[in-house]
Amino acid sequence: MHEADWSIIIAFYLFVAGMGVAAFYTGVLANLFSNDKYPRLAKYGSYIGVPLILLGVLMLVFDLGRPEAFWRFLFHLNPSSTMSVGVWLLTAFSIISVLNALTWLAEDAGESSVLAMFKDKPGLRRATGLTGLAFGILTAGYTGVLLSSTSTVFRSITPLMGMLFLVSATSTGIAVLMLALAWRKEDHHIIQKLAKADAVVIVFEVIIFVLFLINLNTATPEVAAAILSGSYSLLFWVGVIACGLIIPLVVELYSMSSGKGLSSSAAVPAIASVLILIGGFLLRYVLLFAGQSPL
Amino acid sequence: MADRMGMLIDASKCMGCRGCQVACKQWNDLPATKTAFSGSYENPPQIEGNTWTKVKFSEDRQSDGTVSFRFLKVQCMHCTEASCISVCASGAATRMDNGYVIIDQNKCIGCRNCVLACPYQAVAFDPATGTSRKCWSCQNRLENNLQPACVKTCPSGALGFGKREDMLALAKKRAQELKTAGKDAYIYGEKELGGTNIMYVLDAPPKVYGLPENPKPATAGVSTNWMGVLVGAGIMAFAPFKILFSDKSTGVNKTPEAGVNKNA
Ligand code: SF4
Numbered sequence: 001m002h003e004a005d006w007s008i009i010i011a012f013y014l015f016v017a018g019m020g021v022a023a024f025y026t027g028v029l030a031n032l033f034s035n036d037k038y039p040r041l042a043k044y045g046s047y048i049g050v051p052l053i054l055l056g057v058l059m060l061v062f063d064l065g066r067p068e069a070f071w072r073f074l075f076h077l078n079p080s081s082t083m084s085v086g087v088w089l090l091t092a093f094s095i096i097s098v099l100n101a102l103t104w105l106a107e108d109a110g111e112s113s114v115l116a117m118f119k120d121k122p123g124l125r126r127a128t129g130l131t132g133l134a135f136g137i138l139t140a141g142y143t144g145v146l147l148s149s150t151s152t153v154f155r156s157i158t159p160l161m162g163m164l165f166l167v168s169a170t171s172t173g174i175a176v177l178m179l180a181l182a183w184r185k186e187d188h189h190i191i192q193k194l195a196k197a198d199a200v201v202i203v204f205e206v207i208i209f210v211l212f213l214i215n216l217n218t219a220t221p222e223v224a225a226a227i228l229s230g231s232y233s234l235l236f237w238v239g240v241i242a243c244g245l246i247i248p249l250v251v252e253l254y255s256m257s258s259g260k261g262l263s264s265s266a267a268v269p270a271i272a273s274v275l276i277l278i279g280g281f282l283l284r285y286v287l288l289f290a291g292q293s294p295l
Numbered sequence: 296m297a298d299r300m301g302m303l304i305d306a307s308k309c310m311g312c313r314g315c316q317v318a319c320k321q322w323n324d325l326p327a328t329k330t331a332f333s334g335s336y337e338n339p340p341q342i343e344g345n346t347w348t349k350v351k352f353s354e355d356r357q358s359d360g361t362v363s364f365r366f367l368k369v370q371c372m373h374c375t376e377a378s379c380i381s382v383c384a385s386g387a388a389t390r391m392d393n394g395y396v397i398i399d400q401n402k403c404i405g406c407r408n409c410v411l412a413c414p415y416q417a418v419a420f421d422p423a424t425g426t427s428r429k430c431w432s433c434q435n436r437l438e439n440n441l442q443p444a445c446v447k448t449c450p451s452g453a454l455g456f457g458k459r460e461d462m463l464a465l466a467k468k469r470a471q472e473l474k475t476a477g478k479d480a481y482i483y484g485e486k487e488l489g490g491t492n493i494m495y496v497l498d499a500p501p502k503v504y505g506l507p508e509n510p511k512p513a514t515a516g517v518s519t520n521w522m523g524v525l526v527g528a529g530i531m532a533f534a535p536f537k538i539l540f541s542d543k544s545t546g547v548n549k550t551p552e553a554g555v556n557k558n559a
């Protein structure tokens with residue numbers, strides 16, 4: 001059998017990069033629209049986003065045939081290449097998000113730290129937050145555009161793939177934020193709010209997914225069949241749909257509508273989050289491999 | 296700009312001897328690969344980093360139950376709308392003045408974007424070099440006014456080489472001959488992907504030979520896809536975040552949340 005040219009490492013890369021940028025921009029968005037009521041979300045998003053995005057970049061580099069030559073990426077810009085555009089987005093986002101994280105770290109590190117130069121820089125924090133928001137959203141979308149413009153299978157089902165990956169990344173970003181908040185035993189009310197936001201995002205994701213599959217079924221029925229009823233069907237229905245979308249949505253809706261008793265337990269959103277992360281990874285895994293099936 | 300050269304592959308004359316496959320390996324110093332029997336004499340099963348051309352075997356089952364074998368030499372088509380060039384992020388895949396598409400082995404970093412993007416599965420990753428490699432139409436022979444090694448070898452006259460326009464004229468003439476003889480005839484590569492340097496004369500529909508009927512270049516949906524991302528970003532920033540988190544007053548504002556719950 002033909003070995004897949006883009007291995008599971010790339011599925012991890014798409015997952016980790018999307019989750020990282022989304023943790024960052026969901027934190028910024030929440031804080032932005034609440035008029036700085038949730039700086040904590042922005043801070044956590046920044047702390048989570050930076051290591052994840054750096055991990056993602058490392059995975060990308062080490063999966064190259066010649067990792068030592070990765071710098072060539074940075075000395076060339078090919079606007080028609082989604083990879084090229086994406087590498088530049090990733091680079092910009094990494095620098096911006098690291099600066100942003102430093103402004104938070106400087107605060108947490110206390111006096112006399114080496115980070116003193118980043119202390120009390122609300123302007124820098126805001127500027128990096130806003131530009132990071134823009135670059136983050138584009139990066140999350142890029143992961144989908146990359147797969148759809150590169151894989152010959154998905155070329156025909158535009159423009160939904162970029163949108164699907166963006167929305168799915170947002171859901172995983174919110175999930176990882178919820179996990180962090182639950183772990184740090186933060187105010188339950190913030191977690192609840194995130195869970196609500198996530199429920200809305202998941203509803204969008206389901207709608208986009210249905211349209212996506214309809215398109216796929218028209219363009220390449222063989223691949224749609226492989227996903228829906230063939231070799232990927234178990235992973236797809238159990239992993240992507242049940243774990244990643246339906247169960248978390250039900251859990252989130254239930255904990256929203258139920259009384260105080262259950263909804264104040266951090267375990268519920270934490271479970272939903274873990275399921276979302278599993279589903280998010282499997283979504284990328286299934287599409288990456290189905291997208292490489294020979295036609 | 297130099298004349299655009301081209302190759303014509305007449306599938307109706309190919310007898311599946313794979314001389315071209317061997318000649319390519321020899322001229323380009325490509326090692327043999329160890330393969331296992333896969334149920335067909337087609338071997339190796341796909342183009343590889345060190346197998347730049349091969350003969351593809353397709354079984355065409357007729358309505359009367361007989362099976363006819365179809366042989367097709369496959370390799371990089373040297374497309375005008377070349378997906379490999381448009382997706383390459385390092386600038387390794389480029390077009391030469393004479394219209395051929397090559398991958399500069401010094402610049403390639405082995406990201407395999409081109410491997411996924413090629414509509415003909417004609418470029419492959421070579422673990423030995425860490426780069427992606429493919430047919431370069433024997434540029435070092437062309438420079439010395441020699442034909443590509445595969446064309447030179449072909450004993451059945453299935454391969455022709457010359458100016459692309461001459462090859463196209465030849466293709467039309469051959470197709471006419473086949474039709475006169477009461478056979479099917481198709482020309483492939485005249486218009487596909489902006490016209491490819493390598494063209495085929497086929498005696499059965501392209502699909503039977505495993506050629507994509509309507510190949511799309513990698514650039515096909517990029518801009519609409521980015522539009523989709525922006526639309527998605529707009530909706531998402533607005534619906535979940537703006538509505539849920541906007542707190543102009545102090546305390547938790549209940550009303551907008553209720554609105555979202557209804558939507559959900
Ligand atoms: S056949 Fe494939 S490798 Fe050759 S030019 Fe076209 S896209 Fe590039």
Ligand code: SF4
Nearest residue numbers: 383403404406407409
């Ligand atoms: S594998 Fe090499 S030639 Fe192909 S896209 Fe990547 S850098 Fe370019």
